[in-house]
Amino acid sequence: MSPENSHTPAQAALLPALHAMQDRHGYIPTQAIAQLAKDHNVSRAEVLGVIGFYHDFRLEPPGRTRLRICRAESCQAVGGERLAEHAVERLGLDWGATSTDGRYTLEAAYCLGNCACSPAITLDGTLYGRVDPERLDALLAEKDET
Known part of the structure; x- marks a missing residue:
């Protein structure tokens, strides 16, 4: 063998x-x-x-809302970096971290397979494309209401 x-x-x-x-x-x-x-x-x-x-495995429970932002080249080329910076600032989290209240987990993804609609995110497993900081805020606000 x-x-x-x-x-x-x-x-x-x-x-x-x-x-x-x-x-x-x-x-x-x-x-x-x-x-x-x-x-x-x-x-x-x-x-x-x-x-x-493997980046997708975790040893601690994720937050109630799990936000993954694509960090691959296609998303970076059309505003992904600005989106990522906004998410870090808005949530007050580093990559891979969960908020102390257990509300959010912020994770980097290295391609969500939605390159034609970059920048892409998933929010609790639901894929969204063409996300800018304003749309991210709206999606998170909507999530907070549920």
């Missing part, structure tokens, strides 16, 4: 298991890491390495 094909089926199933856990809980609970390692015949460090490598 060559080194690149030396993973056991249990090891190969780690990534889908992490996705399933995050889909179920919204994050990967730290208390689940030891069991994931055991179930998939890897070390806890390897599980944490996978979680750390």
